[in-house]
Amino acid sequence: MVKRINEPEGCLSRLRSILETLRDAERRAAEFILQQPHEIIHLPISELAERCGASEATIFRLCRRLGFSGYQGMKISLARDLVEPLALIHEEVTERDSPWDVAQKVFQSSMRSLADTLKVLSPTELERAASALSRARKVEFYGVGGSGIVALDAMHKFMRTGLLCAAYTDSHLQVMSAALLGPEDVAVGISHSGSSKDVVQALEVARKAGATTVAITNKARSPIVKVADIVLCTTSAETGFRTEAMASRLCQLAIIDSLFVAVGLARKDATLASVQRVREAIALKRY
Structure with missing residues (x-):
């Protein structure tokens, strides 16, 4: 029987939280994932490594640094991020917004920040x-x-x-x-x-x-x-x-x-x- 590994949530939040600590190839890989998350879930590790100018070992090391078992685990978490409820997606406040519109966007932003923090908190x-x-x-x-x-x-x-x-x-x-x-x-x-x-x-x-x-x-x-x-x-x-x-x-x-x-x-x-x-x-x- 194959043991099922529970991967942590919040791939994108975890990436943002450690981005400033990364150097060279790891940072390029992280930035590529943040910029093209929908594309990443369909890419094998070899193609991602080639496109961001990093080695497969660097990609794997980044995944482990994020708390995942490996590249596949990271993609599973990333896929979860991409299907989150639309209500939590950030919207910019505009001059045309009523006070009620502003309140809704501020509350949604606050909920998102709390949810993201819970994901990266050790x-x-x-x-x-x-x-x-x-x-x-x-x-x-x-x-x-x-x-x-x-x-x-x-x-x-x-x-x-x-x-x-x-x-x-x-x-x-x-x-x-x-x-x-x-x-x-x-x-x-x-x-x-x-x-x-x-x-x-x-x-x-x-x-x-x-x-x-x-x-x-x-x-x-x-x-x-x-x-x-x-x-x-x-x-x-x-x-x-x-x-x-x-x-x-x-x-x-x-x-x-x-x-x-x-x-x-x-x-x-x-x-x-x-x-x-x-x-x-x-x-x-x-x-």
Whole structure:
């Protein structure tokens, strides 16, 4: 009996997420696949290699890098991508669109970004992050700009787990607090570009202090990845008036929510007790 291999989903999303990390022949192959996806599913590996100026070994290596068993596995995943519901296909916003039209397109774009991020998110890295957070003495979140808002939201949620946590959006406070962390602590840096100097420096300081560092970023090849023990990648596309970072923010929040729930389950008793105490405290603020 032949063992059936379940290939991962999201071939195109996976390609986009690693495109910047590829070099020479691998990059040419990836770009060709992204530009001609409908044609690829009918091409044997030898013809694809010839048309993009790469060897068959390079194509196979690219497929494995994407998480597939081989070229055939990649084509199966690619074929799935090409028959996705039309409702999720991106549409550009135009001046003729009504507010309702805009809302539909923005919602569809958001759903697509979330679905694509789920496809490229590493289950192993997510599990490592959840495990580190659930065992931490203290958790700190760093971000600036839009990512700073996500960092504050993360602190707001993780307070309910009973963990000692903080969020910093000021660059000086980030490095000051990071320097005081230790081996039992976790520092989470959030940066869409992965190139925010303040956040990268804060994670670097935290790492030197012995803390476990986690990066949430849209760029698999960026400075923040070099100072992170664990990397959680989002994926999103820029669309007209809606910037790439806007869509990425929703994906960042979804990852934070996933980690919060996972940590809450791992620390069930402490989380339930903390949630109750928080509810009682907040009740004092309501009429």
